[in-house]
Amino acid sequence: MNKKLLVASLLFVFFCRAWGYASEDSDEYLAARNNMRSGKSDFAFMHLISITRSKAKSRYQERALFETGEYYFRRADYYDASRVLKKLIESYPDSKIRPFALFYLLKIAQYQNNKALTEAVKNEIINYKQVVLVFKDTKEFRFRSIFGKRYRLIYHIDKIELFEDEKLFAQISY
Amino acid sequence: MKSFLPRSHTRLSACIFFACLAIVLATLVLNIFLALFKNNLSRKLNRLFFKPLSVKSIYYLPPNFIILKGFVIYKEMPAKNTEVLDITQGRIRFSILKLLFKRRFYISSLTCVKPKGDYDTFFAFVRDNYNQIYNFILGLPRHSIKLSIVRSELREQKKGMPRKNFTADLFLNIEEDSFYGQGRLASVTLEKIRTKAISLPVKFALRGKLSLAGLSLEEMDISSENLHSRLRGSLNPNAADCKGFILINTTGKKWNLRSTNKKNNKAVDFSAANLCILDIDCRASFNPDDIAIERLSFSINNNPVKLRGNILFNPLSLKFKISSVFRNLENSPEGFLKNINIESEAILRDEKLDFDGIMDINLSKDKKGGLPLEKIIVGLKGLTFYEGNGRSLNINTKGIDFFCKTKSNEYKINLEDLKTEVSTSEEDEKLIKFEASCYSGKLNGKAYLKMRHFTPEITADASLSGLNANELNGILIHFSKVYGKLNSQMRFLSYPELSLKGMMDITNGYLDDFEFFKWLAEFFDLPSLKKFPFNSIETDFFADEKGAGFSAMCLDSRDLRSSGYFKIGENSLVASKITLALSYPLMSSSSKLTRLLKILRKKTEFLNFDFQLSGNLNRMNFYWLSSDFKNEMRRVIPDFIERGIEKNIEGFIDSLSN
Numbered sequence: 133m134n135k136k137l138l139v140a141s142l143l144f145v146f147f148c149r150a151w152g153y154a155s156e157d158s159d160e161y162l163a164a165r166n167n168m169r170s171g172k173s174d175f176a177f178m179h180l181i182s183i184t185r186s187k188a189k190s191r192y193q194e195r196a197l198f199e200t201g202e203y204y205f206r207r208a209d210y211y212d213a214s215r216v217l218k219k220l221i222e223s224y225p226d227s228k229i230r231p232f233a234l235f236y237l238l239k240i241a242q243y244q245n246n247k248a249l250t251e252a253v254k255n256e257i258i259n260y261k262q263v264v265l266v267f268k269d270t271k272e273f274r275f276r277s278i279f280g281k282r283y284r285l286i287y288h289i290d291k292i293e294l295f296e297d298e299k300l301f302a303q304i305s306y
Numbered sequence: 307m308k309s310f311l312p313r314s315h316t317r318l319s320a321c322i323f324f325a326c327l328a329i330v331l332a333t334l335v336l337n338i339f340l341a342l343f344k345n346n347l348s349r350k351l352n353r354l355f356f357k358p359l360s361v362k363s364i365y366y367l368p369p370n371f372i373i374l375k376g377f378v379i380y381k382e383m384p385a386k387n388t389e390v391l392d393i394t395q396g397r398i399r400f401s402i403l404k405l406l407f408k409r410r411f412y413i414s415s416l417t418c419v420k421p422k423g424d425y426d427t428f429f430a431f432v433r434d435n436y437n438q439i440y441n442f443i444l445g446l447p448r449h450s451i452k453l454s455i456v457r458s459e460l461r462e463q464k465k466g467m468p469r470k471n472f473t474a475d476l477f478l479n480i481e482e483d484s485f486y487g488q489g490r491l492a493s494v495t496l497e498k499i500r501t502k503a504i505s506l507p508v509k510f511a512l513r514g515k516l517s518l519a520g521l522s523l524e525e526m527d528i529s530s531e532n533l534h535s536r537l538r539g540s541l542n543p544n545a546a547d548c549k550g551f552i553l554i555n556t557t558g559k560k561w562n563l564r565s566t567n568k569k570n571n572k573a574v575d576f577s578a579a580n581l582c583i584l585d586i587d588c589r590a591s592f593n594p595d596d597i598a599i600e601r602l603s604f605s606i607n608n609n610p611v612k613l614r615g616n617i618l619f620n621p622l623s624l625k626f627k628i629s630s631v632f633r634n635l636e637n638s639p640e641g642f643l644k645n646i647n648i649e650s651e652a653i654l655r656d657e658k659l660d661f662d663g664i665m666d667i668n669l670s671k672d673k674k675g676g677l678p679l680e681k682i683i684v685g686l687k688g689l690t691f692y693e694g695n696g697r698s699l700n701i702n703t704k705g706i707d708f709f710c711k712t713k714s715n716e717y718k719i720n721l722e723d724l725k726t727e728v729s730t731s732e733e734d735e736k737l738i739k740f741e742a743s744c745y746s747g748k749l750n751g752k753a754y755l756k757m758r759h760f761t762p763e764i765t766a767d768a769s770l771s772g773l774n775a776n777e778l779n780g781i782l783i784h785f786s787k788v789y790g791k792l793n794s795q796m797r798f799l800s801y802p803e804l805s806l807k808g809m810m811d812i813t814n815g816y817l818d819d820f821e822f823f824k825w826l827a828e829f830f831d832l833p834s835l836k837k838f839p840f841n842s843i844e845t846d847f848f849a850d851e852k853g854a855g856f857s858a859m860c861l862d863s864r865d866l867r868s869s870g871y872f873k874i875g876e877n878s879l880v881a882s883k884i885t886l887a888l889s890y891p892l893m894s895s896s897s898k899l900t901r902l903l904k905i906l907r908k909k910t911e912f913l914n915f916d917f918q919l920s921g922n923l924n925r926m927n928f929y930w931l932s933s934d935f936k937n938e939m940r941r942v943i944p945d946f947i948e949r950g951i952e953k954n955i956e957g958f959i960d961s962l963s964n
Contacts, residue, residue: 255877259922264956265929267940267948289918289929290881306879306920 157183157192161278164196168278176278177203184216189223198229199278201236210240231260232275232283235294235302254304263287329368336366356438360384372398377418381431390431394420415452425462425472433619436592437543444516446480453478455489464693470495486513508533523548532556534579537586547589553579581635582607595619599626607635623653633670635760644668650686661689681711694727701726706742718780721749728755740768747773747792763801770794775812790815790843805850812843825958826886831896839863852876859884865892867912872919880926882919887912902939928959 164179183196197220204213241249362376374396397417404412478487492507512526520542537550615626650663688704724742741750751768779786796808827835840863855873870884916931
């Protein structure tokens, strides 16, 4: 009886802790969104940074990692952008944001003129999703970041395109 | 009459005259003695040597020479065709002082002029009497003696081949326990009367010691225009060992001379050597039936090689195992080879070499570019070499098993009764003709081989005919489901890059449970596609360092036609477009397709499905290309059914990829 009580208590503490962190992330993310609506992108970024440092995994952290990477990229801080985007890819292998993050890493590799990394990232993007186009000519996935950027990822049979606010951001042909 | 010369002069002349007369008389007497007792002397000589000898005549020449004419060594009782060596003239110099004062016949030098013999007979004699020859040499008296063999000649005559003469000179000084000497070897090929091809002489110099334990070679230098070697070792009746190095120059450039620190002294600069065999360490033991090579290790251009084996005598055969961490001969740290292991057995019979063996080659995985090969194993059974008519070398094998492994697949093919004829002309480019049985079919073709430094440049054309297609399942697993007679023509190039191209056709066959058609049969309820006959399948194919694939594919049968291409490029990326045409009667037999046919506004003989494949081979993307039929279907079928069909096709594509 005492043992069962002990296990139950430990589980309770664990879930409370996780719930606590997740709920903190949720609050931070809400704060970041509110700051963005007010036009304070830098303050929003600070909240996002706080989420990325959180110990628990959450869907907010997944988004925050991408959006901080996006923020660093806009400021040409490719080192930090690369760092947080890689953390997203490693920590969330099944994330739906993964291909968007990979495209950012592809761009960084191209800017750094790193041919080996460019090829490696290209292969990752190509191998990420298997596309079956029977009745459609393309498959499309959309994502909107906290900073207001609208992304469209379009899979053709022989190329993949990423549009950012309807402008072509990057393309891979194969 | 009085003499006008002074008295002293007269006496001197008289003394000289009488001295000459005495010498002449002594010479005559000695020669008569030698002639009379020639047989006795011959018998004494026979007691000194372990094989029969005979001497035609013995002469004395003043002051201290004995001449032996027609000195012959036999392998058995003196008879015709048992001669091993026929020495035209032997010259013995002896010490008169030791003969007169110590009454000992002390030979100070021995010269053999023009010893002649048959090459094969001589070497068989040495091989069969090795121990006796060894003991004879060790039993020689240990005082200073000079031994010279001048203009020796061994003749080799093989059927249908020009006669070859091996010539040698040797000058050896033996002083008590040590010896030193030098000599030269050369060969002369007599193609026609008065025309000769002379190989460049090999010179050698050696020194060593003789003892009861055996012969110790402290240094032996062998050199020629394109070879330099220094070896040392020891020899006794039971074993021999040897260490040293060999430098070979195949570039055609001469060895240069460089100045040394010593005045007016130049040494040979061996930096032109492009084949360096270093750290030679060999030990062999001699047994009654064989020679066991207990170890032989060396490095050739920084590639270490180890060999162990046995040389057996009856019949002459060789068993050995070689292993090597072999990369390349260009002394480059990078190479596509990782290591090579060879196990084999070779038998020499009737001048033909019979060879069985397995060669296992492991390739470096780290080498970027090139074919993704990891391992190659070649097994040979009954490989024989023999010289053919004219300028050719015949290489035949009863069986060859070829296996290779890439990162993702294994391939194997077996050939039987492979016959190869290699031209041995002087030209740089050699022609090789070959033919073999390949399962139920025949392979034949020809190839041109040229050496670019140490890299072979091969261009080969071959044709394969009458083969049952499913027998090639070792090369491509899908062939196990294809039946029919296969014919193919192909070209292989090794330079500037590896490539194989060709065309193939399979006629009057059938596909049995072929994956793609099996799925079509299940998905569209067309059971006849599980096993359906075809008139022909034709395709071009290629494989090179960038990828492999089929192009201009064409399948022709009564109810189904297919065409297109399928290529796999770098990083296993697929590029393919295929058209599938199903006949109206075939489609009418399907419960699922009958409903679809009603959608069609007009009846056609064949209905085409065009689709495209791309992406990674293990996760291929699929795209049904636009067509009137597709547009009609989209118009009629609700979205949820569309999604259902897409999911089903997605599942199949996934299983096909895996």
